[in-house]
Amino acid sequence: MELLISMRRSTLGIALFAAVTAGVIAVTQVMTRERISQNQQEHQARALYEILPRELDDQLHRQSILISAPELGFAEPITVYQSIQNNEVEAVILPAIAPDGYSGDIRMLVGIWRDGRVAGVRVLEHKETPGLGDKVELAKSNWILSFDDKAMDSSNDPRWRVRKDGGDFDQFTGATITPRAVVRAVARTVQFYESRRPELLTPATEQDAHLTVSGDES
Structure with a gap:
């Protein structure tokens, strides 16, 4: 019985850790995507005015x-x-x-x-x-x-x-x-x-x- 309880606790802990990790990764991806998009737009704007001042x-x-x-x-x-x-x-x-x-x-x-x-x-x-x-x-x-x-x-x-x-x-x-x-x-x-x-x-x-x-x- 104790072994079963221990396994359940371990499984719950792993599941919780996985959920938190997935959430952190998702938030990071969203924030990174927006930053990358903004950087690309700024880079493109600079390039536009390098071609035509x-x-x-x-x-x-x-x-x-x-x-x-x-x-x-x-x-x-x-x-x-x-x-x-x-x-x-x-x-x-x-x-x-x-x-x-x-x-x-x-x-x-x-x-x-x-x-x-x-x-x-x-x-x-x-x-x-x-x-x-x-x-x-x-x-x-x-x-x-x-x-x-x-x-x-x-x-x-x-x-x-x-x-x-x-x-x-x-x-x-x-x-x-x-x-x-x-x-x-x-x-x-x-x-x-x-x-x-x-x-x-x-x-x-x-x-x-x-x-x-x-x-x-x-």
């Missing part, structure tokens, strides 16, 4: 549209930021994913001027090898700046490859997969811009007004 448009982070972009690998609609001057979109910044990085997805922002030239590219998140693939970060090297003012002549423009593949972009010593993946992703984003130019260059305010009118009529 605030002196050009300090309202950039507030001017955006939602569009579908399965061609870029996004299952859900993406947020596209618009730099609007005198009621015209002078540049857009789109999210991009390089799914073929050495260690997985490389997430970026790609800025494109109205005329199709690249305004700038910034990497937001990656898991590439430190000292090799991580040179796609501006903090580690200036390589990412090689996209600035580049344009694409056609969908198969041979210049949009790393030098090892006959293109204009340098690869890293000992690491070709990462820069190759980034170049491909940026090229896809420029092609996407060209294919959706009218929609992307319609100011958010006009698109909102159109949606409002359509909703009233229905």
Whole structure:
């Protein structure tokens, strides 16, 4: 009988400990998720204004549209930021994913001027090898700046490859997969811009007004 009582107490203690531990883990996950989300948003805001400085448009982070972009690998609609001057979109910044990085997805922002030239590219998140693939970060090297003012002549423009593949972009010593993946992703984003130019260059305010009118009529 004493053994049975002891076993019950032990079981109850273990169950109580497990419940408390699970609760602590759940609360920690919620708090961590919110903090991570906030940090990601702040990082993205900084990247936006690295591509298009605030002196050009300090309202950039507030001017955006939602569009579908399965061609870029996004299952859900993406947020596209618009730099609007005198009621015209002078540049857009789109999210991009390089799914073929050495260690997985490389997430970026790609800025494109109205005329199709690249305004700038910034990497937001990656898991590439430190000292090799991580040179796609501006903090580690200036390589990412090689996209600035580049344009694409056609969908198969041979210049949009790393030098090892006959293109204009340098690869890293000992690491070709990462820069190759980034170049491909940026090229896809420029092609996407060209294919959706009218929609992307319609100011958010006009698109909102159109949606409002359509909703009233229905």
